[in-house]
Amino acid sequence: MDARAAAYAIGLGDDALVLGQRLTEWCGKAPFLEEDLALANTALDYIGRARFFYQAAGVNTGRSEDEIAFGRDAREFTNHLIYELPRGDFAFTMARQFLIDAFMVPFLDALSTSRDEQLAGIAAKAVKESRYHLRRSGDWMVRLGDGTDESRQRTIAALDTLAGYVDELFEMDSLEAELATDGIGVDRARLKDAWQRTVARVLEDATLPQLATGWNVSGGRRGIHTEHLGHMLSELQFVQRAYPGLQW
Amino acid sequence: MVSAARRIELVPAEETERRARRDCSKEPELWALLDAVTDPEIPVLSLWDLGVLQNIERVGHRILVTLTPTYSGCPALVTMQEDIRARFAEAGLTDVDIVQVLSPAWSSQWLSQAAREKLTAYGIAPPGDERCPHCGSSNTHRVAEFGSTACKAMWRCDDCLEPFDQFKAI
Numbered sequence: 454m455d456a457r458a459a460a461y462a463i464g465l466g467d468d469a470l471v472l473g474q475r476l477t478e479w480c481g482k483a484p485f486l487e488e489d490l491a492l493a494n495t496a497l498d499y500i501g502r503a504r505f506f507y508q509a510a511g512v513n514t515g516r517s518e519d520e521i522a523f524g525r526d527a528r529e530f531t532n533h534l535i536y537e538l539p540r541g542d543f544a545f546t547m548a549r550q551f552l553i554d555a556f557m558v559p560f561l562d563a564l565s566t567s568r569d570e571q572l573a574g575i576a577a578k579a580v581k582e583s584r585y586h587l588r589r590s591g592d593w594m595v596r597l598g599d600g601t602d603e604s605r606q607r608t609i610a611a612l613d614t615l616a617g618y619v620d621e622l623f624e625m626d627s628l629e630a631e632l633a634t635d636g637i638g639v640d641r642a643r644l645k646d647a648w649q650r651t652v653a654r655v656l657e658d659a660t661l662p663q664l665a666t667g668w669n670v671s672g673g674r675r676g677i678h679t680e681h682l683g684h685m686l687s688e689l690q691f692v693q694r695a696y697p698g699l700q701w
Numbered sequence: 702m703v704s705a706a707r708r709i710e711l712v713p714a715e716e717t718e719r720r721a722r723r724d725c726s727k728e729p730e731l732w733a734l735l736d737a738v739t740d741p742e743i744p745v746l747s748l749w750d751l752g753v754l755q756n757i758e759r760v761g762h763r764i765l766v767t768l769t770p771t772y773s774g775c776p777a778l779v780t781m782q783e784d785i786r787a788r789f790a791e792a793g794l795t796d797v798d799i800v801q802v803l804s805p806a807w808s809s810q811w812l813s814q815a816a817r818e819k820l821t822a823y824g825i826a827p828p829g830d831e832r833c834p835h836c837g838s839s840n841t842h843r844v845a846e847f848g849s850t851a852c853k854a855m856w857r858c859d860d861c862l863e864p865f866d867q868f869k870a871i
Binding site: 473487488490491494495496497498499500501502504505570571573574575577578579581582585588589 | 774775776803804846855871
């Protein structure tokens, strides 16, 4: 894996690690036991992906997966902003998960044909998990949207907040554009139609209003983050910051 | 309803290749040794039954074991590696390397008919099988998409009322 592909893998690993960490925050606090297990298992899938991406990137750069995860400050993280938003209430967590799952399925499907064998291998494995995640998060959108007044209002509020963060998922920076041309990376812009179809269908089933558009923010791939990422990293990285190089 | 005995086993190509690697191996005793190493969370299935054990080779004087994880975040993989080293060490073999591969991506379709039967006898419904492993009833429903481990979902039997795990089909 060359330096460009390694930078690309770190971005994808950051997306996975940051969302995985947000999901782990529910451990022991979810509304009921089955959901506690489901959120923790989904988190494990994401943290596993982050490890694969970091390991693939580390072979080139000589850095261990721990150094990549725990040794960088917020400005060096290149995850998209939607992943770092605080977990919010259960409706917010599931609405974000649904929007991301609906993106991950076509994204990973496309990445599984990458000319880079490591990226293709990670994606071929992860897409199976994301298809499973999407079934669950889509079901939850219907239960919450078509549920009680309160679940419906909370879900609408969550989608309203998230609407401004989804465009970034389809943005291409110069590195990604170059890698897409070379058949290594994915052209995200091409995935938007498939994503919109999935989202529109499920929101309709859930009797929820379609996503409002009109505003959006971005910057994650350039290291420009919301204030929330630094707080999250202070917890995620605490042990390695206090005891650098500590091994389990 | 198709009974378990009459189920037609469709073996994916990558699983046929995995079985051929074992059948054509010059080191059958090494494979046999690792038949004693089981999934730490499903102790009736060996790593071979589960499809996690992909290959065993001798490279010079060292033994090279190739594993593939079931799920990206499966925490059992570390224990599996320790158990493999311990099993070889019991046989006096300590020059062991273990590598992890992601391709081909693990599939629950790699479980053999024998493995599926072992799961049922242990109280876990095999992938795609919605019958209660306790009483055999088909009157069951899924309680949750995820269960006690990454590879299982939670189900309940509406006849005998017992909860049970189902091995996720992926």
